[in-house]
Every structure is written in structure tokens, then in C-alpha cells.
Amino acid sequence: MDAERWQRALTLPAALLAAALLAGCTVAPPPDPVSLDAGNAAQWYRQAAASGTNVLVIDPAQSLVAVTVRRGGALARFGHDHVVASRGVTGFAAPSAGRADFHFRLDQMTVDEADLRRAAGLDTEPSADAIAGTRANMLTKVLETERFPLVILSARQPAGQVLGQVSGQPLQLSITLHGVTRTVAAPTRIDTTPQGLVATGTLQLRQSDFGITPMSVMGGAMTVQDTMELRYRIVAR
Numbered sequence: 001m002d003a004e005r006w007q008r009a010l011t012l013p014a015a016l017l018a019a020a021l022l023a024g025c026t027v028a029p030p031p032d033p034v035s036l037d038a039g040n041a042a043q044w045y046r047q048a049a050a051s052g053t054n055v056l057v058i059d060p061a062q063s064l065v066a067v068t069v070r071r072g073g074a075l076a077r078f079g080h081d082h083v084v085a086s087r088g089v090t091g092f093a094a095p096s097a098g099r100a101d102f103h104f105r106l107d108q109m110t111v112d113e114a115d116l117r118r119a120a121g122l123d124t125e126p127s128a129d130a131i132a133g134t135r136a137n138m139l140t141k142v143l144e145t146e147r148f149p150l151v152i153l154s155a156r157q158p159a160g161q162v163l164g165q166v167s168g169q170p171l172q173l174s175i176t177l178h179g180v181t182r183t184v185a186a187p188t189r190i191d192t193t194p195q196g197l198v199a200t201g202t203l204q205l206r207q208s209d210f211g212i213t214p215m216s217v218m219g220g221a222m223t224v225q226d227t228m229e230l231r232y233r234i235v236a237r
Contacts, residue, residue: 041101041154045092056093056196056236058102063089065104065151066231068120069214073223080126082134083116084109086151093236095197098157102234106145111135120229142207142215143178152176155186155199163190163197173203180210196237203230 049055065086071079086109091102112131126134139145154174157163173186188201206226207214214224 041092045094045101048094048097053094054096056095058089058091058093058100059235059237060088060090062233062235063087063102064231064233065089066116066120068122068229068231070225070227071222072225073218074221079222080124080130080134081120081122082112082126083120083122084111084135084138085113085116086110089234091153093163093197093234095163095192098161098163100155100163100199100234100236101153103150103152105149106143106151107139107149109135109138111138120231137215142212148178150176155188163199171199171201175205175210177210178212182209196235199232199234199236201232204228205230 045055067084068081069084070081073079086104086106088108089102089104091100093100093102111134112126117125153176155163155171156174157169157171161169170185171188172183173188174181174183182205184203184205186201186203188199190197190199205228207224207228208226214226217223
């Protein structure tokens with residue numbers, strides 16, 4: 001794709017991403033270039049594509065990030081565990097460069113989808129009011145989404161390695177959440193496909209490591225545990 005066509009492509013809204021892919025363009029435009037610029041990624045991928053590097057686009061319709069948070073405290077039995085999830089992950093991967101950069105909006109996350117609760121092994125069924133209350137508290141009191149609307153993630157393989165080339169080697173995953181960046185070793189399975197790749201994995205994180213105070217009521221008798229489990233499936237084509 002020449003420079004003029006790439007510049008025009010940057011103005012496409014997210015809804016046209018699929019159409020751009022079907023049109024046969026070798027490098028699709030970013031669905032949200034402003035957000036990707038916040039992660040310092042768009043310019044790198046634009047230059048990489050211009051130099052002939054194979055750049056894959058993350059498919060939000062097939063990708064998922066799901067976080068399980070569990071209840072604690074003396075009255076934990078009266079509460080519920082929850083699963084919050086994003087089905088709006090967008091970004092890029094450059095397998096030959098050993099990197100991927102992606103992000104999602106916190107205010108687009110869902111709470112307690114039935115199939116995701118089953119997958120997490122949760123055995124309670126919160127009411128619709130409980131789910132709505134959990135989402136409102138999560139967005140305003142815990143995550144402060146008006147100040148910190150995005151979660152930005154950057155995955156790296158060691159220099160000179162292709163994504164998925166070394167079986168069983170953790171990715172170095174940098175996570176920016178609530179204005180704080182932490183880098184962790186993320187055990188990740190990467191499978192190549194004729195269209196691109198699929199990366200899956202699970203890891204444990206602590207909310208407090210990102211400056212987040214877990215919810216607590218009744219003097220701590222009912223709390224949200226600090227540790228949360230993050231499960232991801234990222235599809236890039």
C-alpha cells in the first residue's frame with residue numbers, strides 16, 4: 001500500500017475495518033489510530049508496513065480478554081465472583097519482528113456473560129441488578145475510566161525471534177492499566193494459521209500493582225480479592 005493510500009486509510013472508522021480486509025489490502029488501517037498513538041504503536045507499524053514487514057491486524061470479532069475477580073472477607077458467601085470481558089481488542093502484530101501491540105476500552109467491557117462465567121467455573125448467578133451495580137462501581141469507583149479509558153498491552157519476544165517460533169517461551173507483556181505500566185512474563189501459546197496467528201494464555205495479576213484499591217464494603221467484611229485472573233485469546237490476520 002503506497003503512502004497516499006495509507007494516509008487515506010487512517011481516516012476510516014472502525015466499522016470499515018472488515019471491509020478493508022476483504023478488499024484485499026495487504027495492510028489494513030488501524031481501527032482507532034488515536035488510541036494506538038497513545039500506545040506509541042501506530043507509527044512503528046506504519047513504517048514497518050512501508051518497508052515490507054508483514055503486519056497482521058488483530059480481529060476484535062474473534063479476540064477476547066476476560067478477567068475473573070473473586071470475593072473475599074468474612075461475608076464472602078453472600079457475594080458473587082465476577083467475570084469482566086472485552087470483545088473489542090484492536091491493534092497489530094508483526095510476527096517477524098517478534099512484537100504485537102493492542103488495546104481495548106474499559107467502558108466497552110461486559111460483566112458476567114453467562115458463557116464466560118461457566119468457563120471460569122463460577123457457581124453463582126448474580127441478578128441483573130447486581131450485574132449492573134458491579135459494572136457501575138467498576139467503571140467509576142475502581143477503574144476511574146474517565147481518567148484512564150484504555151488498557152494498552154505490548155507483547156515482545158527476545159530480539160531476533162519470531163512470534164510463535166520458540167515453543168513454550170513466555171512473552172514479555174507490558175500492561176498499562178489505571179495509568180500504571182507493569183511488565184510480566186506471560187506464558188502464551190501461539191499457533192500460526194494460514195491467515196495469521198492465534199495467541200492464548202492465562203496469568204495472575206494484582207490490582208494493587210496498578211494502583212487500584214479493590215472494592216470493600218462493611219468495614220472489609222465483604223471485599224474483592226486483590227488477585228485477578230486474566231485470560232486472553234488474540235487472533236491476528
